Amino acid sequence: MMKGKKTFLKTIFIVLFLFSINILQAQEYYSGDVRFGLGIAPNLSWYNISSDPYSSNGAKAGWSWGFNVDYFFSGTYSLSTGLHLLNYGGKLSYPDIYRNQLGQEFKVRGESDVKSSAVQLPLALKMRTTLLNALNYYGKFGAVAAVNYNRSEDYFTDPNSNINVEIEDRNFIDDSRLFNLSILIGAGIEYNISGNTTAIAGISYHQGILNQLNKRAYLTDDSGMVLASEQTNPGPQGEKQKATINFISLDLGIYF
Numbered sequence: 001m002m003k004g005k006k007t008f009l010k011t012i013f014i015v016l017f018l019f020s021i022n023i024l025q026a027q028e029y030y031s032g033d034v035r036f037g038l039g040i041a042p043n044l045s046w047y048n049i050s051s052d053p054y055s056s057n058g059a060k061a062g063w064s065w066g067f068n069v070d071y072f073f074s075g076t077y078s079l080s081t082g083l084h085l086l087n088y089g090g091k092l093s094y095p096d097i098y099r100n101q102l103g104q105e106f107k108v109r110g111e112s113d114v115k116s117s118a119v120q121l122p123l124a125l126k127m128r129t130t131l132l133n134a135l136n137y138y139g140k141f142g143a144v145a146a147v148n149y150n151r152s153e154d155y156f157t158d159p160n161s162n163i164n165v166e167i168e169d170r171n172f173i174d175d176s177r178l179f180n181l182s183i184l185i186g187a188g189i190e191y192n193i194s195g196n197t198t199a200i201a202g203i204s205y206h207q208g209i210l211n212q213l214n215k216r217a218y219l220t221d222d223s224g225m226v227l228a229s230e231q232t233n234p235g236p237q238g239e240k241q242k243a244t245i246n247f248i249s250l251d252l253g254i255y256f
Contacts, residue, residue, distance in 0.1 A: 035196065037068040039082070039253030041204070047090035047114075048208065051242045053220050057091035057111055064088075064120060068253055076128050080140055084120040088247050089113070095218050095226045098157060098165055107226045108165070109158035114172055116245075117150040124184055134192035144206060146180040175215045180245065182206040188251060202251040208244030215241050 046059040066084030073079070096110030124142025153172040157165040188202015217238035218226040230237060 033072050035070050035072075035198075035255045037070075037198075037200075037253050037255035038066075039068050039084075039200075039251060040065040041084075041249040041251045043086075043088055043247045043249035045088040045090055045245055045247030047092060047212075047243045048246050049092075049241075049243045051217075051239060053217055053224060053238075054092055054094045054213075054241045054243065056243075057093040060089045060091060060113065060115075062086070062088040062247070064249065066120070068255070070126065070255070076130055078126045078128075080124045080126040080142070081122055084122070086118040086120040086146060087115070088118070088245060089115045090243075090245055092243075093158070094241075095220050095224055096157075097218060097226055097231060098163060100163075105231050106161070106163045107231075108161035108163060109224075111156045111158060112172070113154040113156075114176070115152050115154075116148045116176070118146040118148045118180065120144055120146045122184060124186075128190060136190040136192075137187070138190060138200075138202070139187045140184070140204075141186075142184050144182045144184050146182075148176065148178055148180060148212075151176045175213065177210065177212050177214055179210060180208060180212060181210045182208045182244075182246075186251065196256060198255045200251065200253045200255070204249045204251055206247050206249070208246050210244065211242045212245050213241045213243045217241055 041064045043062045043064065044059050045062055047056045049056050064084045064086040066082055068082040070078040070080050092112040092114065094110055096108050098106045098108050122142060122144045124140040126138055126140040128136045128138035130136055151172040152169045155165065155167040155170050157163060184204055184206055186202055186204030188200055190198050190200045192198050216236040218230045218236045219238045220226055
């Protein structure tokens with residue numbers, strides 16, 4: 001009976017000892033209410049289409065960079081925000097009518113490689129572990145607001161079309177939206193290099209929730225080609241198209 005009691009007390013002592021070390025480590029690692037950092041994040045973005053006859057035509061590589069700020073509630077919980085410059089976009093495929101400089105019209109399958117530049121403001125709750133070796137794991141969840149200040153497209157016609165067209169950096173402002181909003185979820189690791197200097201590496205997924213297109217589609221026949229009657233109209237007579245932009249990013253940065 002006494003032996004079991006001693007074993008129990010020894011176990012409690014060890015647990016309390018390790019717990020106290022962990023607290024001291026956390027206090028050494030967490031040295032203030034606010035920390036600032038710089039980050040860069042290569043990304044891969046794509047359109048998520050929710051209307052016909054538009055379709056997504058693949059993903060596009062982009063990147064972002066900017067300032068990061070963490071406001072701590074404790075050593076393991078923080079409100080994470082910042083200000084980033086973001087380049088992203090996606091690729092679209094759709095039935096189209098191409099009009100050349102002579103006024104001739106061709107029914108084609110158009111392809112747009114859309115490039116957007118935005119100012120991005122994230123706001124997320126970040127939760128992290130605190131390990132004895134200062135290698136921490138974190139998870140975060142929140143929302144990201146963005147203002148798309150520049151939108152352009154590289155326009156092509158499908159190889160099966162009866163005319164070959166390639167136009168670079170065509171204006172896409174009238175066909176897209178100014179504001180974007182997405183849900184953010186991410187995870188990664190933090191490594192305390194020395195003092196307050198901490199390196200991070202993680203992955204984030206951004207699920208768009210606002211429509212990013214401001215275009216109507218042409219009416220099409222059963223084969224997916226634009227109806228002949230559309231060529232006499234001043235513009236497309238079909239439904240307004242709906243699509244969000246999703247992307248996944250590799251988050252790299254350093255806090256000071």
